Amino acid sequence: MSESPERDQRHLARMQRKKAVIDERIANAPNECGLLLVLSGNGKGKSSSAFGMLARAMGHGMQCGVVQFIKGRNATGEELFFRRFPEQVRYHVMGEGFTWETQDRQRDIAAAEAAWDVSRQLLRDPQIGFVVLDELNIALKHGYLDLDSVLADLQARPPMQHVIVTGRGAKDEMIELADTVTEMGMVKHAFQAGIRAQKGVEL
Amino acid sequence: MSESPERDQRHLARMQRKKAVIDERIANAPNECGLLLVLSGNGKGKSSSAFGMLARAMGHGMQCGVVQFIKGRNATGEELFFRRFPEQVRYHVMGEGFTWETQDRQRDIAAAEAAWDVSRQLLRDPQIGFVVLDELNIALKHGYLDLDSVLADLQARPPMQHVIVTGRGAKDEMIELADTVTEMGMVKHAFQAGIRAQKGVEL
Numbered sequence: 472m473s474e475s476p477e478r479d480q481r482h483l484a485r486m487q488r489k490k491a492v493i494d495e496r497i498a499n500a501p502n503e504c505g506l507l508l509v510l511s512g513n514g515k516g517k518s519s520s521a522f523g524m525l526a527r528a529m530g531h532g533m534q535c536g537v538v539q540f541i542k543g544r545n546a547t548g549e550e551l552f553f554r555r556f557p558e559q560v561r562y563h564v565m566g567e568g569f570t571w572e573t574q575d576r577q578r579d580i581a582a583a584e585a586a587w588d589v590s591r592q593l594l595r596d597p598q599i600g601f602v603v604l605d606e607l608n609i610a611l612k613h614g615y616l617d618l619d620s621v622l623a624d625l626q627a628r629p630p631m632q633h634v635i636v637t638g639r640g641a642k643d644e645m646i647e648l649a650d651t652v653t654e655m656g657m658v659k660h661a662f663q664a665g666i667r668a669q670k671g672v673e674l
Numbered sequence: 675m676s677e678s679p680e681r682d683q684r685h686l687a688r689m690q691r692k693k694a695v696i697d698e699r700i701a702n703a704p705n706e707c708g709l710l711l712v713l714s715g716n717g718k719g720k721s722s723s724a725f726g727m728l729a730r731a732m733g734h735g736m737q738c739g740v741v742q743f744i745k746g747r748n749a750t751g752e753e754l755f756f757r758r759f760p761e762q763v764r765y766h767v768m769g770e771g772f773t774w775e776t777q778d779r780q781r782d783i784a785a786a787e788a789a790w791d792v793s794r795q796l797l798r799d800p801q802i803g804f805v806v807l808d809e810l811n812i813a814l815k816h817g818y819l820d821l822d823s824v825l826a827d828l829q830a831r832p833p834m835q836h837v838i839v840t841g842r843g844a845k846d847e848m849i850e851l852a853d854t855v856t857e858m859g860m861v862k863h864a865f866q867a868g869i870r871a872q873k874g875v876e877l
Binding site for chain 2: 478479482483486487490503504505506508509510511512514515516517518519520521522523524525526527528529530531533547548549550551552553574575576577600601613633646649650651652653654655656657658659660661664666667669670671672674
């Protein structure tokens with residue numbers, strides 16, 4: 472890029488101010504604690520973000536757990552990948568397919584309750600530092616689980632344990648309880664242009 | 675949860691309609707091709723989503739490449755983790771720190787250009803099925819790279835290669851070129867409540 476001493480100088484001044492602001496914010500944010508993160512919205516990236524954080528947690532040597540509340544037609548790339556590390560990740564795929572595949576509400580409820588039993592074990596284990604509850608919001612949205620019990624179990628977890636909850640349509644009470652909430656908005660999606668879900672991206 | 679035959683019946687009818695719609699959409703989306711995904715916005719989850727998709731791609735056995743345009747103060751969990759797999763991931767951390775840390779525009783430009791040279795090699799290699807260009811949007815937003823050259827290199831990549839571009843403030847031209855774009859909106863963030871960035875979640 473072309474040189475411009477004036478622009479460089481303005482850049483320096485702006486970045487000095489920005490560094491001061493950020494350093495102060497970091498100094499004022501001293502707490503270490505387990506976070507509850509909620510990833511919701513219609514856009515692509517909710518579950519993949521949870522699995523990226525899982526990789527991060529594994530990089531730091533944490534013991535991790537995953538419960539997938541809704542199973543697709545086939546094993547996903549994330550399942551194929553993270554099952555390679557049974558010593559570091561307890562990986563549970565509990566759902567019986569997307570709800571429009573089963574078309575059976577009582578079977579979906581039973582599957583969700585079984586998935587919550589497994590989740591609760593992870594949420595009671597202080598050895599587990601990081602838990603992904605993938606598509607839990609969908610199970611709650613359909614009324615497959617009792618919201619109050621779920622929130623109580625989340626609140627009773629070990630204080631240093633991080634939990635990531637994904638799925639569109641997060642309940643207001645879940646958002647209220649969470650420390651960090653991202654709403655993923657769809658600006659556009661390849662599906663709209665007639666492109667099928669691709670391995671590595673969606674699958 | 676309590677039983678309700680009427681609710682179950684309504685559920686069945688709704689899910690039958692939904693399955694028909696989704697099956698038709700899948701049948702009409704037959705194309706396989708490499709996608710360009712852009713993950714932008716102020717919310718948490720952009721880079722972690724890219725790294726979750728990287729894990730997915732690895733689960734499917736793809737060869738992958740990562741270029742991180744902006745380096746934090748320390749090695750991140752994702753770097754620690756994905757460097758475990760040199761046979762499947764070429765991992766490059768090219769930035770010189772956050773731009774408010776360097777405070778030197780010419781040095782940032784030189785770092786961004788070196789990072790783009792490495793990126794271009796990945797974008798010309800048909801053996802690489804999946805490429806993460808982490809925080810590329812930031813380098814473009816600051817004018818550290820020539821936008822037209824970057825877009826031309828992206829368009830000239832192998833047809834089956836997926837590329838994920840992250841960073842807030844995506845350029846309109848990048849959004850235009852992309853197949854799938856997610857805007858991650860911050861609903862709330864633990865930082866606002868005085869909680870420091872946590873290993874496994876942000877780091």
